[in-house]
Structure formats: C-alpha cells, structure tokens
Amino acid sequence: MDVRENHEELVEEVLFTEKQVQQAADRCAEWLRGIIQNQSCVLVFYMLEGCRRFAEMLNHRLLRAGVDKELIPIRTSSYNETTQCSEVVKIEDDHIQKDQLQGRTIVLIDDILDTGGTMNSVRKRMLEYGADKVQICVLLEREIERKVNIKADMAGLKTQRAEYLAGVGLDYKGMLRELPYIAVIE
Numbered sequence: 717m718d719v720r721e722n723h724e725e726l727v728e729e730v731l732f733t734e735k736q737v738q739q740a741a742d743r744c745a746e747w748l749r750g751i752i753q754n755q756s757c758v759l760v761f762y763m764l765e766g767c768r769r770f771a772e773m774l775n776h777r778l779l780r781a782g783v784d785k786e787l788i789p790i791r792t793s794s795y796n797e798t799t800q801c802s803e804v805v806k807i808e809d810d811h812i813q814k815d816q817l818q819g820r821t822i823v824l825i826d827d828i829l830d831t832g833g834t835m836n837s838v839r840k841r842m843l844e845y846g847a848d849k850v851q852i853c854v855l856l857e858r859e860i861e862r863k864v865n866i867k868a869d870m871a872g873l874k875t876q877r878a879e880y881l882a883g884v885g886l887d888y889k890g891m892l893r894e895l896p897y898i899a900v901i902e
C-alpha cells in the first residue's frame with residue numbers, strides 16, 4: 717500500500733510506534749490470559765469497528781499461549797465519522813444470548829478509552845443483563861477527567877495528549893485504521 721493510499725500525509729506525529737503497540741498488546745494478552753484462566757466462565761467482548769485489529773492481536777497471542785477463547789464482537793458507534801463523541805451510543809447486541817450473562821464475569825475490550833461514553837454504555841448494558849462483574853481492557857487509555865466514572869482495569873498504553881488519534885483500528889473520518897502505529901492527526 718503506498719503512502720498516499722494510507723493517507724499518511726494526515727499524520728502529524730507518531731505517538732506510539734508499531735513496536736510499542738505490539739508490546740502493549742503482549743501485556744494486555746497476558747493480563748487477559750490470567751483473567752480467563754483464573755476465573756470461571758469469563759465472557760470476552762470487543763467493540764467493532766475500531767477494536768477489530770486489537771482483538772486479532774490478542775487472539776493471536778492467546779492462541780500462541782495455548783488459550784483458545786472466543787472473543788465476541790459487539791458493534792458500537794459513538795463518533796459516526798466525526799471527532800466528537802455523541803450522547804447516544806448505538807450498541808448492536810441482538811446476537812448475544814442475554815441469559816448467558818447472568819452471574820458471569822465479563823471482559824470488555826476496546827481500542828481506546830477516551831470520554832468513556834462508549835464503554836460506560838456497554839458496561840451498563842451488561843450489568844442490566846445480569847453480569848456479576850465487568851472488567852475493562854483497552855489498548856490505549858486517554859488519561860483525562862471524565863464525566864463518567866470509568867477507568868480501565870488494564871491499559872496497554874496511556875496518554876495525556878488531547879489531540880484526536882488514529883491508527884491500529886482508530887479511524888480519522890473512515891481513514892487511517894490500517895496504520896500499524898498510533899498517530900496524532902494534524
């Protein structure tokens with residue numbers, strides 16, 4: 717893929733290199749392996765579209781460690797190709813068997829925890845379905861003061877930068893998801 721096709725001209729700065737992202741995925745996979753192996757009946761969900769790549773990285777690492785665990789996708793949408801989080805988070809969870817969540821530990825995985833709006837809505841939904849406990853793992857946590865009280869139990873990377881970010885699944889107006897590193901957008 718050439719640079720123009722990848723829209724790398726929009727990249728202002730590389731915030732986390734590909735190597736840092738891969739190492740962060742290693743740490744998250746190790747954390748997830750511990751949860752899956754030490755607690756019974758854990759269900760793991762990840763948020764499409766942005767988290768598809770991070771979920772693939774985790775899945776690959778779990779399999780390499782001998783853990784064959786289904787990571788279940790849920791489609792959520794808060795930004796709708798804008799750079800502002802909307803108040804209403806769309807959650808598509810019709811394919812989930814709600815009665816199977818009763819009393820279970822749920823792990824929610826996403827690429828970024830930013831305002832926390834998306835994660836908070838999904839966590840609330842899981843608890844409404846009867847989940848006992850919800851644990852949160854993200855590739856990247858933006859350390860800001862949030863309106864909602866939510867924090868990652870495991871964050872592979874952390875930043876205090878305020879700019880919009882892209883790469884490793886994070887898109888900028890539908891572009892740049894394929895970048896292997898996380899970039900600040902101009």
Ligand SMILES: O=P(O)(O)OC[C@H]1O[C@H](OP(=O)(O)OP(=O)(O)O)[C@H](O)[C@@H]1O
Pocket residue numbers: 763764765766767792793794795796797801826827828829830831832833834835885886887
């Ligand atoms: O903490 P928040 O401020 O809620 O932001 C985090 C969410 O924003 C992005 O998703 P988006 O709604 O852009 O959809 P996408 O996954 O299809 O990119 C990202 O993938 C997270 O799910």
Ligand SMILES: Nc1nc2[nH]cnc2c(=O)[nH]1
Pocket residue numbers: 795828830831879880881882883886887888
């Ligand atoms: N692409 C992208 N998606 C986000 N969702 C929440 N914050 C961000 C961000 O900085 N970049």
